[in-house]
Amino acid sequence: MQYTVSASVFLAIIIFVRLRRRTESRSRVDETLTVLSAATFGILIATTPLGQAVLHLVGVAADATH
Incomplete structure (x- = not known):
């Protein structure tokens, strides 16, 4: 069985992890x-x-909204 990972899914995971960090640091x-x-x-x-x-x-x- 072979799995593929989309670049957009991988990038979404990275963004999610980065945004969960505290903003002060x-x-x-x-x-x-x-x-x-x-x-x-x-x-x-x-x-x-x-x-x-x-x-x-x-x-x-x-x-x-207009």
Whole structure:
């Protein structure tokens, strides 16, 4: 049996672990790395059906606020 791991799932796990840490102990470089990994995750997930669904929901929410 062979398992595959998606890069976006792996990156989501890393972001989840990094965000669970206390904010007082973060350095500026650590915060920058978290932001860059979150932006990369957003780019990776944007082309998936889940990303398209999130985009649609955000669009509906934005239209409802106008």
